[in-house]
Amino acid sequence: MxxxxxxxxxxxxxxxxxxxxxxxxxxxxxxxxxxxxxxxxxxxxxxxSLPFKDAYDQAGRQAPVERLQSMLDSLPSPERPAMNRRWFLAAAAGLVVSSVVADRLFLNWQSSLQKTNWRARLADYMALYVPQTLDHLPGDEAAQRAQLRTIDARLGLNLTAAKLNLPPAQFKRAQILEYDGVPIAQMTWLDPAHGPLALCVTRSSSGSRPFAHERRRGLNVVYWADLEHAWMLIGRNPAAELEDMARLLRTRLSA
Structure with a gap:
């Protein structure tokens, strides 16, 4: 420090x-x-710490190994005539194709990683939360309304305390985070049985998607999307309980 x-x-x-x-x-x-x-x-x-090695390993596994080995086996021995121009052109073409395949595999892997990156980063953040992270925050309704207005202005939402009511969890804070220049809203609750709980949202143009589940950093995640936003609800609550909360929030927030 x-x-x-x-x-x-x-x-x-x-x-x-x-x-x-x-x-x-x-x-x-x-x-x-x-x-x-x-x-x-x-x-x-x-x-x-992104797993770049994994991407290149995957590209290596997908390379046309058998074809390349066949090309190597076709190398002339000292007793054979020297390699001709046609063989050189074939070998060069094979190497170019292999490089293109590897590059495309890596770019596809990178694109897939970016689509889920925001959830991964928020899971990293939420894994640090313990009940003491939130329990000291004041339950100032005026301050919370101001926080929600800030989120509404940045992300084009219409949030109210009533829409975010999730008893027995107590609403604690709403704040704007940012990842790679993209604003992400985080609303947090303190659940008396399971600890910190967060609803996170960012803009998305990928279209509406139904509920899906995953686990990150030992936390359960329910995520979905509407026409303009992507959402995730994350916490240590059981997955079924978390989805029930997500359904309630989605209904209220789409009204």
């Missing part, structure tokens, strides 16, 4: 690599919970 109690990039990297002791991690957990800009720094640093 520096003199102002803000972790350095080196400390955040050590945090991501799980190289800090319990006391140091607790201090950074508290700092991240209080400072959304610090959380964005942490997300940016975490992006350096």
């Amino acid at each position: 520096n003199d102002h109690g803000i972790p350095s990039d080196e400390q955040l990297v050590a945090y991501l690599d799980d190289q800090l002791d319990t006391e140091q991690r607790s201090r950074i957990d508290a700092a991240i919970a209080e400072d959304s800009l610090l959380n964005l720094r942490l997300q940016w640093l975490a992006r350096s």
Whole structure:
């Protein structure tokens, strides 16, 4: 920590690599919970751990190995006539095709990763939450209405406290985050049985999609989309309970 109690990039990297002791991690957990800009720094640093090796391994597995081996086997022995121009052209064409296949596989993998990246990053963020992250936040209704108006202005929504009522979970905060220049709204509750719970939304033009489930960072996720937005509800609640909440929210928010 520096003199102002803000972790350095080196400390955040050590945090991501799980190289800090319990006391140091607790201090950074508290700092991240209080400072959304610090959380964005942490997300940016975490992006350096994307699995590029996996992408190239996948491309290697899909390469035309048998055809390339056949080409190598066809190399003339010293007793055979020297390689002619036709063989060189065939070999060059084979290498070009292999390179194109590998490049397309990597770009397709990268595109697929980007489509789910926002959920992955928010799951990374939510995995840091514990009940103490939220329970000290004041239940100031005027402040919460102002927070929701900020989200409405950025994302073209019409949010109210009534639409977001999810008893017995208590609504705690609404805030704007940003990932790669894209605004993402996060609304958080504290569930007395399961702890922190969050509804996250960003703009999307991929069309309406039904409910789907996944698990990230040990958390259950229900996600869906309407014509203009993509949504996810994430928490430690059982998947079926989480989907019931998601259905209730979707009905209210589409009204």
